[in-house]
Amino acid sequence: MSGPVNLLLEPVWQFVGEVTDIVGDLRRRIDARVVGGTATDDAVERDAALESQAIAASVISSDGNYSDSELRAYALAFAPWFDSLQSMPLEQLRNGDAIRQHRAWPITPSPLFETIVTADIRNGTANGWRYYQAALRVAHAAAALADVPTRGKLLAVDTFRSMMLRRLAVARIERPPDMPRGVGEPAAIEPRRAPGRPLEELLAELDALVGLTSVKTEVRLLTNLIRIENLRRERKLPVVDQSRHLVFVGNPGTGKTTVARLLAQILHTLGVVSKGQLVETDRSGLVAGYVGQTAPKVNEVAGGALGGVLFIDEAYALAHGGEHDFGMEAIATLLKQMEDHRDDLVVIVAGYPAPMAEFLDANPGLRSRFPKTLAFPDYTDDEMVAIFESIGRSNHYQLDEKARERLRAWLAAQPRGPSFGNARLVRNAFELAITMQASRLVELDHPTDEQLVTLVAADLPDLPGADLPT
Numbered sequence: 480m481s482g483p484v485n486l487l488l489e490p491v492w493q494f495v496g497e498v499t500d501i502v503g504d505l506r507r508r509i510d511a512r513v514v515g516g517t518a519t520d521d522a523v524e525r526d527a528a529l530e531s532q533a534i535a536a537s538v539i540s541s542d543g544n545y546s547d548s549e550l551r552a553y554a555l556a557f558a559p560w561f562d563s564l565q566s567m568p569l570e571q572l573r574n575g576d577a578i579r580q581h582r583a584w585p586i587t588p589s590p591l592f593e594t595i596v597t598a599d600i601r602n603g604t605a606n607g608w609r610y611y612q613a614a615l616r617v618a619h620a621a622a623a624l625a626d627v628p629t630r631g632k633l634l635a636v637d638t639f640r641s642m643m644l645r646r647l648a649v650a651r652i653e654r655p656p657d658m659p660r661g662v663g664e665p666a667a668i669e670p671r672r673a674p675g676r677p678l679e680e681l682l683a684e685l686d687a688l689v690g691l692t693s694v695k696t697e698v699r700l701l702t703n704l705i706r707i708e709n710l711r712r713e714r715k716l717p718v719v720d721q722s723r724h725l726v727f728v729g730n731p732g733t734g735k736t737t738v739a740r741l742l743a744q745i746l747h748t749l750g751v752v753s754k755g756q757l758v759e760t761d762r763s764g765l766v767a768g769y770v771g772q773t774a775p776k777v778n779e780v781a782g783g784a785l786g787g788v789l790f791i792d793e794a795y796a797l798a799h800g801g802e803h804d805f806g807m808e809a810i811a812t813l814l815k816q817m818e819d820h821r822d823d824l825v826v827i828v829a830g831y832p833a834p835m836a837e838f839l840d841a842n843p844g845l846r847s848r849f850p851k852t853l854a855f856p857d858y859t860d861d862e863m864v865a866i867f868e869s870i871g872r873s874n875h876y877q878l879d880e881k882a883r884e885r886l887r888a889w890l891a892a893q894p895r896g897p898s899f900g901n902a903r904l905v906r907n908a909f910e911l912a913i914t915m916q917a918s919r920l921v922e923l924d925h926p927t928d929e930q931l932v933t934l935v936a937a938d939l940p941d942l943p944g945a946d947l948p949t
Contacts, residue, residue: 486552486620486623486624486710486711486714486716487535487552487553487556487617487620487621487624488555488556489620490613490616490617490619490620491528491531491535491556491557491617491620493613493616494527494530494531494534494613494614494616494617495524495527495528495531497527497609497610497612497613498526498527498530498531498591498610498613499523499524499527501595501606501609501610502523502526502527502591502594502595503523504606505594505595505598505606524560525560526591527591528557528559528560528561529560530589530591530592530614531557531614531617532557532560532561532581533581533584533589534584534585534614534617534618534621534639535553535556535557535617535618535620535621536553536577536578536580536581536584536621537581537582537583537584537585537618537635537639538585538618538621538622538632538635538636538639539553539578539621539624539632540578540579540581540582541582541629541631541632541634541635542629542630542631542632543579543582543631544629545573545578545625546624546625547569548624549624549625550569550572550573550578551569552624553572553578553621553624554567554569554572564577585618585635585638585639585642586638586642587642588642588643588646592607592610592614592643592646593646595607595610596646596647596650596652599650599652600650600651600652605652605653605654605655607643607646607647607650607652608647608652608654608655610643611643611644611647614639614643615636615639615640615643618635618636618639618640619636619703619706619707619710620710622635622636622703622707623707623708623710623711623714623716626716626717626719627719628703628704628707630700633700633703633704633707634696634700636703636707637696637699637700637703640699675744675747675748675755676744676747676748677748678702678745678748678749681741681744681745681748682699682702682745684741685698685699685738685741688734688737688738689858689862689865689866689869690734690856690858690859690862691733691734691738691855691856693853693854693856694734694738694853694854694855697851697853698738698741698742698745698853701723701742701851702745702749704721705746705749705751706749709749709750721850722847722848722849722850723746723751723825724817724825724826724827724828724848724849724850725742725825725826725827725828725849725851725852725853726827726828726829726835726839726849726851726852726853727739727827727828727829727830727852727853727855728829728830728831728832728835728852728853728854728855729829729831729832729854729855729856729857730831730855730857730897730898730899730900730901731898731899731900731901731903732858732899732900732901732902732903732904732905733855733856733857733858733901733902734855734902735792735829735855736757736759736790736792736829738853738855739757739788739790739827739829740757742788742827743755743756743757743787743788743825746787746788746825747787751825752786752787752788752823752824752825753785753786753823754785754786754787755786755787755788756784756786756787756788757787757788757790758780758783758784758787758788758789758790759790759792760780760789760790760791760792761791761792761793761794761796762793762794762796762797762806762809764776764780765777765780765791765797765809765813766797766805766806766808766809767805772805773805773808773809773812774808774809774812776809777809777812777813777816778812778816781813781816781820781824784824784826785820785823785824786823786824787824787825788825788826788827789824789825789826789827790827790829791826791827791828791829792829792830793829793830794828794829794830794835794838795830795831795834795835795837795838796830797809797810797838797841798810798837798838798841798842799834807841807842810841810842810845811842813826814842814844814845814848817848826848826849828849831897832854835852857895857899857901858901858902858905860887860890860891863890863901863902863904863905864883864886864887864890866902866905867886867905867908867909868883870905870906870909871909871934874913875932876909876913876932876933876934877932877933877934878933878934879933879934879935879936881935881936882934882935882936882938882939884936885936885939886908886939889908889939889940890905908939908940911940912934912938912939912940913934913938915937915938915939916934916935916938919935919937919938
């Protein structure tokens with residue numbers, strides 16, 4: 480059989496075996512499928528095959544555009560359970576409902592998954608996680624049938640993953656301690672690339688960030704794409720070479736560096752880079768003041784970032800020098816480093832949106848090497864309150880209700896311009912608040928534990944002339 484067929488066959492058989500085993504252990508079935516009160520092995524296996532078929536079909540059909548090889552792999556993978564698929568012409572398969580009807584399938588838990596999770600709640604088991612692991616293998620394999628998975632396919636995989644994780648979280652089913660946390664990762668990573676942090680742990684940390692919904696989506700899509708490329712590479716299937724370098728645009732304090740640090744670790748775990756460190760720099764770290772010094776300076780910084788991510792803040796400043804400036808030399812040297820170390824260096828350039836667009840036009844080689852831009856919006860007032868409270872929890876502080884009202888009013892009064900500080904503004908406000916609290920409590924002889932951890936309205940920043948709660 481061809482490579483794409485084998486790519487789907489193994490995960491499908493694994494899934495059917497896993498789910499058949501799980502349902503067999505439950506000793507119960509949906510009423511309509513019970514024979515004499517006990518499930519037969521054939522009925523259980525067919526239900527598991529239907530479940531796997533729905534997963535594969537939902538990913539294949541997610542963009543409404545699937546090739547003959549995808550259809551052929553799908554039909555042959557499920558032919559052992561559904562004979563009609565093997566004899567069905569490709570045109571009939573493409574225009575019929577066998578695949579198309581499952582396009583919206585990953586949005587809500589399936590009856591079988593729900594049955595497994597419900598049994599976990601009742602029995603204190605964790606079979607839902609076994610389903611999750613096996614199901615993601617099928618979803619990634621289905622996406623990998625395409626030479627270059629589309630955004631629609633990657634979104635379908637991510638939607639499916641998120642749906643299952645949400646259901647497991649609501650059910651409070653803990654992941655088994657002996658289950659690998661890097662679910663769906665490639666089986667083999669180059670020996671020189673030491674294992675990084677578990678992928679699911681990193682994605683959970685990404686999801687926990689306040690706001691940044693669109694950024695999180697793009698990072699997860701990139702993650703899914705790399706996982707599928709690794710799967711294709713492992714099966715000796717062609718992989719389209721794609722640039723990993725990124726542009727981050729947004730105002731200060733919108734989480735660009737935080738996301739870059741997480742992304743560096745994700746790329747390490749997936750085997751894209753060998754170490755996963757983040758090296759931060761700006762124009763001053765790359766451009767020298769004398770002839771012959773800039774290129775060595777860039778080479779040194781890029782060398783320190785090898786195996787990880789080089790994050791260049793306010794990168795547009797490299798292209799804003801005068802006639803005798805060496806910024807353009809720095810850009811040219813950086814491009815050479817990116818080309819020479821394309822298999823072990825990722826560069827992220829960051830800054831305000833408009834200047835970054837000008838930066839990409841400063842050298843003909845820049846735009847082609849930075850094909851994707853992630854936009855980091857300003858935080859809303861509610862999100863900044865959540866950030867303040869998150870910083871407080873990590874430092875064992877809490878706001879009382881009046882302090883929360885005062886913080887919200889103070890944030891609403893801040894002017895929103897290009898220099899708006901976002902999370903930096905919030906952190907400054909928090910540090911000022913604990914300083915004010917310390918000055919207030921030092922006057923007390925014996926402050927209680929609650930007083931030591933509680934911030935009140937009087938501790939929050941003051942804004943002359945503003946109508947703030949007291």
